[in-house]
Amino acid sequence: MTTEILEAVSNARRRFLSAVLALFSLISVIGVVYPVGLFLWPHRKKVGGVAVRSIKISILEVPIGEAKFVRFLNKAAVIIHPNEQEVLALSAICTHLGCVVKWNGGKKELDCPCHGGRFDIRGNVLSGPPPAPLASYKARVEDEYIVIEEA
Amino acid sequence: MSSLRFGPVEIKNRLAVKAFKAIDDRFGVKEILDDEVFEKIAPSHLNFWSCFGGISFFLFISQVVTGMLLMIYYQPSVSQAHSSVAMIMNEVPFGWLIRGIHVWGSSLMLITIGVHMAKIYISGIYKAPRELNWVIGVCLFLMTLNLSFTGYLLPWTQLSYWATVVGTETPSAIPVVGEYIRFVLRGGEEIGQMTLTRFFAIHVIILPFVTAGLITLHLMQIRRQGISGPL
Missing domain, CATH: 1.20.5 (Single alpha-helices involved in coiled-coils or other helix-helix interfaces)
Structure with missing residues (x-):
C-alpha cells in the first residue's frame, strides 16, 4: 500500500x-x-532606404538623345530624352531575369547585358528573350525640370 | 519498441519515435548519445573546478556563433568598420546583445581558461602521460590571446587603433627579426587598411580553424587518457 x-x-x-x-x-x-x-x-532604414515616390531632376542632366539612370521606388529606372518635346521614364529592370539594362547611345536602345535582350526607347522588345516590355512611368517636363511619377 | 528513453526522459509520441528511429537505424546516434551523454557516469572525484575546461569550450562555441552573426553586418574597411559596428550597436535589432555577448564572452573565456589552467596545475593533472595535452592546452590559451588581440582592432576605434600600434610595436624589440615581425603583422610600415584586412582574416577564419582543430585534439586525448570530465 x-x-x-x-x-x-x-x-x-x-x-x-x-x-x-x-x-x-x-x-x-x-x-x-x-x-x-x-x-x-534586413531592416528598412539601412538596406534600400525609403522608397522615392517621385523624382524631380534638372532637364540639363539628360541632354537630348541621351539617357540617365536613377533610383525610383527603390529600383533602377532610366529617363530618356529622345527629342525636344518628349521625355520617357522606364523601369531599367529587364523583364527576362531581372538584370539592369544599359543605354546604347549609338543605336538609341536599351540592351540587357545578361542574355542580349533589346528594347526600344518606349520599352518595347526588339529582340532577345524578354517576354514583356519594360514597365513605364509617367514623365513630364515642368519648367526646367523633369518630373517622374508612378504610372 | 514504441518509446525512446534518453536518460530520465521518456518519449512516447509515436511520430517522434518513428522519425528518430529512421535516423538512428542509419547513423546509430542513440548508442553514441547513451555512451557519451545520457548513460555516462561522471567520476565521483570531479568537482566545481573541473567544469572550467568545458565552460571554456562552451564559450568558444558561443564566440563562433555570435561571430558569424556579427560578420553579417560588419564591414572590414577603414572607412566602414567603425560605422558598421556603430550600426550593429544602435540600429540592428538586438545587435547590442549579439555584440555584447561576443565582447564580454572573449573576456570571460580568458578568465575561465585561467581558472582551468590553475586547476590543472594545482591538481598536478599535467603530469605523465598528460604532458603533451598540457602543451596543447597552452597553445589553445595562446590562440585565445591572439583571437582577443586581433578582434580588438576590428571596431577601428581610437582605443583599438593605438592598442594595435603598441601591440605590433612590441615584437620589434626582438633582436634581428623584430622589425620583420612588425612589418608582417602590420602588412606594411604603418597600421592601415592592410592591417585591418589581415587582422580580420586571422580573426574570423585562420585562428578559429586552428583553435577548433586543437580543441579536437585536446578532447580526444582527454577521452583516450581517461580524464573524463562533465563536458
Whole structure:
C-alpha cells in the first residue's frame, strides 16, 4: 500500500519536473530564435532606404538623345530624352531575369547585358528573350525640370 | 519498441519515435548519445573546478556563433568598420546583445581558461602521460590571446587603433627579426587598411580553424587518457 502511494507521488513529481523542463526549454528556444531572427531580418532604414515616390531632376542632366539612370521606388529606372518635346521614364529592370539594362547611345536602345535582350526607347522588345516590355512611368517636363511619377 | 528513453526522459509520441528511429537505424546516434551523454557516469572525484575546461569550450562555441552573426553586418574597411559596428550597436535589432555577448564572452573565456589552467596545475593533472595535452592546452590559451588581440582592432576605434600600434610595436624589440615581425603583422610600415584586412582574416577564419582543430585534439586525448570530465 505505502509503496503504491510513494510510486504515485514519484510519478506526479516526475511529470511535474518534465513539464518544468519542457517549459524552460521552450523559453530558451524562443529567447534565441526571437532576437537572432530580428537581428538577421534586413531592416528598412539601412538596406534600400525609403522608397522615392517621385523624382524631380534638372532637364540639363539628360541632354537630348541621351539617357540617365536613377533610383525610383527603390529600383533602377532610366529617363530618356529622345527629342525636344518628349521625355520617357522606364523601369531599367529587364523583364527576362531581372538584370539592369544599359543605354546604347549609338543605336538609341536599351540592351540587357545578361542574355542580349533589346528594347526600344518606349520599352518595347526588339529582340532577345524578354517576354514583356519594360514597365513605364509617367514623365513630364515642368519648367526646367523633369518630373517622374508612378504610372 | 514504441518509446525512446534518453536518460530520465521518456518519449512516447509515436511520430517522434518513428522519425528518430529512421535516423538512428542509419547513423546509430542513440548508442553514441547513451555512451557519451545520457548513460555516462561522471567520476565521483570531479568537482566545481573541473567544469572550467568545458565552460571554456562552451564559450568558444558561443564566440563562433555570435561571430558569424556579427560578420553579417560588419564591414572590414577603414572607412566602414567603425560605422558598421556603430550600426550593429544602435540600429540592428538586438545587435547590442549579439555584440555584447561576443565582447564580454572573449573576456570571460580568458578568465575561465585561467581558472582551468590553475586547476590543472594545482591538481598536478599535467603530469605523465598528460604532458603533451598540457602543451596543447597552452597553445589553445595562446590562440585565445591572439583571437582577443586581433578582434580588438576590428571596431577601428581610437582605443583599438593605438592598442594595435603598441601591440605590433612590441615584437620589434626582438633582436634581428623584430622589425620583420612588425612589418608582417602590420602588412606594411604603418597600421592601415592592410592591417585591418589581415587582422580580420586571422580573426574570423585562420585562428578559429586552428583553435577548433586543437580543441579536437585536446578532447580526444582527454577521452583516450581517461580524464573524463562533465563536458
